[in-house]
Amino acid sequence: MTQTIPVIEKILSANDKLAQENLARIDAAGVFAINIMASPGAGKTSLIEQTVRALAGKYRVGMVNGDIATSLDADRAAAAGAAAVQINTGGNCHLDAVQLRSALDQLDLENLDLLIVENIGNLICPAEFRLGTHKNVIVASIPEGDDKPHKYPSMYRGADVLVLNKIDLLPYVPFRMDFFSQGVAALNPGLTQFNLSCTTGEGLDAWLGWLEGRVRK
Amino acid sequence: MTQTIPVIEKILSANDKLAQENLARIDAAGVFAINIMASPGAGKTSLIEQTVRALAGKYRVGMVNGDIATSLDADRAAAAGAAAVQINTGGNCHLDAVQLRSALDQLDLENLDLLIVENIGNLICPAEFRLGTHKNVIVASIPEGDDKPHKYPSMYRGADVLVLNKIDLLPYVPFRMDFFSQGVAALNPGLTQFNLSCTTGEGLDAWLGWLEGRVRK
Numbered sequence: 007m008t009q010t011i012p013v014i015e016k017i018l019s020a021n022d023k024l025a026q027e028n029l030a031r032i033d034a035a036g037v038f039a040i041n042i043m044a045s046p047g048a049g050k051t052s053l054i055e056q057t058v059r060a061l062a063g064k065y066r067v068g069m070v071n072g073d074i075a076t077s078l079d080a081d082r083a084a085a086a087g088a089a090a091v092q093i094n095t096g097g098n099c100h101l102d103a104v105q106l107r108s109a110l111d112q113l114d115l116e117n118l119d120l121l122i123v124e125n126i127g128n129l130i131c132p133a134e135f136r137l138g139t140h141k142n143v144i145v146a147s148i149p150e151g152d153d154k155p156h157k158y159p160s161m162y163r164g165a166d167v168l169v170l171n172k173i174d175l176l177p178y179v180p181f182r183m184d185f186f187s188q189g190v191a192a193l194n195p196g197l198t199q200f201n202l203s204c205t206t207g208e209g210l211d212a213w214l215g216w217l218e219g220r221v222r223k
Numbered sequence: 224m225t226q227t228i229p230v231i232e233k234i235l236s237a238n239d240k241l242a243q244e245n246l247a248r249i250d251a252a253g254v255f256a257i258n259i260m261a262s263p264g265a266g267k268t269s270l271i272e273q274t275v276r277a278l279a280g281k282y283r284v285g286m287v288n289g290d291i292a293t294s295l296d297a298d299r300a301a302a303a304g305a306a307a308v309q310i311n312t313g314g315n316c317h318l319d320a321v322q323l324r325s326a327l328d329q330l331d332l333e334n335l336d337l338l339i340v341e342n343i344g345n346l347i348c349p350a351e352f353r354l355g356t357h358k359n360v361i362v363a364s365i366p367e368g369d370d371k372p373h374k375y376p377s378m379y380r381g382a383d384v385l386v387l388n389k390i391d392l393l394p395y396v397p398f399r400m401d402f403f404s405q406g407v408a409a410l411n412p413g414l415t416q417f418n419l420s421c422t423t424g425e426g427l428d429a430w431l432g433w434l435e436g437r438v439r440k
Binding site for chain 1: 263
């Protein structure tokens with residue numbers, strides 16, 4: 007029986023193994039954790055701000071923010087009511103499971119209900135590194151253009167939830183919803199999708215409802 | 224005297240050495256070459272479309288497009304009148320000098336005046352890989368947000384020209400021009416900047432004028 011252990015260790019990368027350990031730790035604390043990924047400027051931080059603001063009275067929310075430089079985003083999440091930990095990667099293009107483990111060490115996990123990880127703004131590299139969260143959430147946005155699922159397939163393929171943000175800008179930019187949806191469906195059929203605007207608040211309720219359905223009562 | 228050669232070779236990375244060779248080749252052909260970098264959806268392809276359309280009658284324009292998947296962007300550049308070469312990196316997050324060398328092999332360099340390289344949509348990784356072009360152009364966009372120079376310093380530090388696109392959306396999104404400019408000035412004082420909209424055409428003339436001033440007559 008012990009022979010199976012080295013085989014498993016060979017199959018799992020070092021990062022994936024650590025990601026499993028992170029998830030076990032998060033599960034043991036009864037926390038629901040999401041990893042939010044997007045290109046720069048799609049609205050990850052705005053979505054987190056709105057989410058924390060809406061849920062902070064009901065749930066204890068922790069937030070891990072990955073950034074190349076500055077703590078601008080973590081500051082915004084903290085101002086909205088989250089226990090925030092900042093990871094500055096100093097140029098690294100993605101978060102990995104080692105970095106999440108360090109962040110978990112700094113959080114009082116037992117006293118959280120929801121953990122939101124904000125990944126580095128990048129539509130490519132973060133898709134390859136599991137962190138140990140329950141769900142991967144990708145944030146797309148209307149002004150980015152309708153061709154993004156076609157051009158960045160890995161990110162869309164690995165997502166559990168898609169948030170399409172900035173729908174208030176639909177009247178001002180060319181965006182073919184059909185072409186966008188075709189790209190998504192080809193990569194990830196049946197992907198749960200929420201269309202919303204963090205600026206106007208339209209559509210936020212459905213996203214918050216999905217999240218609340220997964221956080222322990 | 225020969226002792227200096229290995230020293231130089233140690234200092235330059237393999238990629239930088241190839242980039243120098245690419246630049247020598249481009250210079251020998253009398254071509255002016257730019258490397259356009261931006262986050263996904265900032266408008267690299269739209270800027271290239273507008274540029275090729277405006278200059279195709281006067282100059283012979285070549286275009287190298289890096290993409291993870293699809294040839295959507297190269298198709299748009301070719302439709303606008305450029306000799307286009309597509310590089311699909313298959314998941315790689317940046318172009319490198321080896322890839323540009325392969326693309327140069329496919330172009331009739333001697334019969335070009337301007338070469339436009341469209342890098343992968345990524346605000347982080349492309350900054351670290353010289354290709355062998357004359358100028359690095361970064362495209363930012365209004366809906367991405369005013370904090371991007373603060374959060375992605377390497378890309379802004381290494382740019383020779385900044386194009387701030389989608390200024391037609393300024394009335395619809397919160398964007399503090401002062402905060403954006405402060406970030407840029409801290410990283411790259413005196414950076415040449417063009418504010419424009421590829422949708423309305425506003426501001427394109429100044430960008431085209433800058434480019435024309437550098438292409439051989």
